[in-house]
Structure formats: C-alpha cells, structure tokens
Amino acid sequence: MFGKTTLVFTTVLCLIALGDSTDVKQCANGGGNTIKSTVITECDEPPCELKRGTRVEIEQKFVPDRDVKSLKTSVHATILGLPLPFVGVDGSDACNHVYDAQGNVAGCPLKAGTEYHYKNGFPVRKIYPKVSLDVYWALVEDGNPITCFEVPSKIID
Numbered sequence: 077m078f079g080k081t082t083l084v085f086t087t088v089l090c091l092i093a094l095g096d097s098t099d100v101k102q103c104a105n106g107g108g109n110t111i112k113s114t115v116i117t118e119c120d121e122p123p124c125e126l127k128r129g130t131r132v133e134i135e136q137k138f139v140p141d142r143d144v145k146s147l148k149t150s151v152h153a154t155i156l157g158l159p160l161p162f163v164g165v166d167g168s169d170a171c172n173h174v175y176d177a178q179g180n181v182a183g184c185p186l187k188a189g190t191e192y193h194y195k196n197g198f199p200v201r202k203i204y205p206k207v208s209l210d211v212y213w214a215l216v217e218d219g220n221p222i223t224c225f226e227v228p229s230k231i232i233d
Contacts, residue, residue: 096120100225107214107221112137112191114225123208124229126200133197134213138223144186147171147222149196150214153229155207165198170215194223204231 098116102108117133147170151162171184173196214224
C-alpha cells in the first residue's frame with residue numbers, strides 16, 4: 077500500500093512540475109505568436125540556470141499559422157553580443173522531434189491550425205565557461221521562423 081501511495085504522489089508531483097511553463101520572450105524576428113507554451117527543465121522563470129554536465133530538455137506546444145513542409149532548428153547562445161551555435165542541435169532536422177497533441181510521432185509536413193509538441197534538448201558540457209547568455213531557439217522553414225523564443229540564462233556548476 078505504501079509503495080502505491082508513494083508512486084501516485086511522485087507521479088502527481090512530476091506532472092505538476094512539467095505543467096509549469098517557462099517565461100520566455102518572443103523573438104523580434106517573428107515566430108513567437110505560434111507558441112502556446114514552452115517548458116525548459118528546471119526553469120520556471122529567467123534566468124535559466126544551465127548546470128554543466130547535464131542535459132536540458134525543452135518541450136514546446138505550438139500551432140503553425142501555415143502549412144509547413146520541413147523544419148530545421150536554429151539554436152544559438154548570445155554571449156557578449158556574439159551568437160555561438162549549439163553544436164549538434166543548430167541546423168538539425170526538427171521534424172524528428174515533432175509529436176501530435178496525443179504524444180504520437182507526427183514528423184513533417186505540419187498542418188496550419190493543428191497543435192503540435194516539439195521535444196528536444198541539448199547537453200551543457202562541462203567545458204562550457206560559467207557565463208551569462210541569451211538562448212535563441214527557433215524552428216525554421218527555409219530560414220523563416222515558424223516558432224521562436226529567447227530566454228536569458230546562465231551556465232553554472
């Protein structure tokens with residue numbers, strides 16, 4: 077009995093934690109109005125603390141305002157005004173990380189007006205310096221943002 081109660085309690089706490097959206101800023105270049113919510117692990121409000129040696133997961137609910145044939149990620153950190161791409165994530169195929177509202181793999185193409193969930197992440201490598209930065213994360217088709225957000229962050233131990 078105690079084991080089942082603990083399992084239910086733990087599951088409820090995890091669902092509550094996952095339900096909290098992270099306060100992110102819409103990008104100036106567009107794409108933010110399609111975002112319904114963004115959740116970054118361990119970050120409810122900026123600056124997000126990105127712990128070295130961990131993996132940060134991102135989940136985003138969005139509704140494209142037009143049909144989309146393909147998606148690529150455009151992800152970089154701006155440090156001292158200089159954009160530095162997240163190696164291994166920037167420029168990768170985003171279609172492999174798109175799910176329908178029920179959690180089934182959706183892939184591309186995407187239909188306008190339909191809700192999708194994008195799930196991906198990136199490693200915060202131990203070699204990264206402890207600095208403040210702005211994370212820019214966009215899903216783009218032919219260089220045009222479909223979704224886009226920015227969030228102040230800092231790399232910590």
